[in-house]
Amino acid sequence: MEPLSLLTPGAARSLAGVIFDLDDTVLDHGALTEAAYGALFRLREAGLALIACTGRPAGWGEVIQRQWPIDATIAENGAVALVREPAGLLGGAGLHGGPAPADGGGRVVLLGGLDREARRARRDELVALADDMVRRFPAAAIADDNDQRVTDVTLDIGEHRRVPPEDVQKMRAELRDQGVRTLVSSVHLHLTRDPSDKATGAVRLLSARFGEDPTRARHRYAFVGDSGNDGVAFAAFALTFGVANVRAHLGKLSVPPRFVAALPMGRGFAEIAHRIVELRKNAPAP
Numbered sequence: 001m002e003p004l005s006l007l008t009p010g011a012a013r014s015l016a017g018v019i020f021d022l023d024d025t026v027l028d029h030g031a032l033t034e035a036a037y038g039a040l041f042r043l044r045e046a047g048l049a050l051i052a053c054t055g056r057p058a059g060w061g062e063v064i065q066r067q068w069p070i071d072a073t074i075a076e077n078g079a080v081a082l083v084r085e086p087a088g089l090l091g092g093a094g095l096h097g098g099p100a101p102a103d104g105g106g107r108v109v110l111l112g113g114l115d116r117e118a119r120r121a122r123r124d125e126l127v128a129l130a131d132d133m134v135r136r137f138p139a140a141a142i143a144d145d146n147d148q149r150v151t152d153v154t155l156d157i158g159e160h161r162r163v164p165p166e167d168v169q170k171m172r173a174e175l176r177d178q179g180v181r182t183l184v185s186s187v188h189l190h191l192t193r194d195p196s197d198k199a200t201g202a203v204r205l206l207s208a209r210f211g212e213d214p215t216r217a218r219h220r221y222a223f224v225g226d227s228g229n230d231g232v233a234f235a236a237f238a239l240t241f242g243v244a245n246v247r248a249h250l251g252k253l254s255v256p257p258r259f260v261a262a263l264p265m266g267r268g269f270a271e272i273a274h275r276i277v278e279l280r281k282n283a284p285a286p
């Protein structure tokens with residue numbers, strides 16, 4: 001990993017957008033700081049598209065897609081995405097009849113492969129498996145955000161609980177034997193039968209909704225993250241950044257981010273954003 005000082009103006013200027021993880025990347029232990037939130041506005045003012053990419057539920061993704069200055073939200077580790085339909089579908093007006101907000105003003109819609117009934121049936125089976133894991137590994141708990149999920153079921157291993165790494169490994173091995181995919185973040189163990197991950201989910205969204213060629217997209221968008229479920233995106237995208245706390249997860253990442261911030265979590269995200277924005281300002285016109 002290299003320090004941000006080695007990022008070049010050409011690399012910063014070549015970007016069309018930034019994709020970023022939420023927990024322990026933009027958020028500090030779940031909390032949004034002024035520095036991190038302000039950084040989103042600075043990136044946007046620098047002409048960059050912004051896409052949140054999180055293991056958090058579709059229900060949370062809908063809320064931030066409605067409220068934050070971002071273009072799309074990928075939730076549940078790539079399985080679904082939330083985008084705004086063009087404002088024209090609502091007559092170009094805001095929700096209360098005023099002018100459309102700068103970010104569009106259209107209805108937020110969920111993009112995902114399965115219909116509601118198929119998702120529910122698939123989740124019911126995963127809930128039973130998760131309940132069994134919690135019975136046998138009582139340090140873990142069903143995460144408190146499961147009611148807002150539509151594809152996966154999530155165990156709390158590091159948010160309000162501290163689950164020994166060897167227990168996490170045992171759970172993953174047992175679930176793998178039952179044909180269940182697992183993904184690990186700094187706070188959660190996700191159980192899913194969806195084949196998506198953050199990289200495939202991001203490239204699919206960029207191709208379907210942003211008109212990007214899937215291969216070029218990997219060079220036109222940067223990715224910022226901190227832990228295990230970001231590893232696929234660190235491997236897939238050309239320009240990748242870790243906040244300083246990524247160092248604690250390097251053992252679980254086959255490919256580390258290319259650049260690393262000096263500061264952790266939201267302050268590290270703001271540091272990365274500041275560096276990108278300054279280089280885009282100062283770079284000579286191509």
Ligand SMILES: [Mg+2]
Nearest residue numbers: 021023024226
């Ligand atoms: Mg994270």
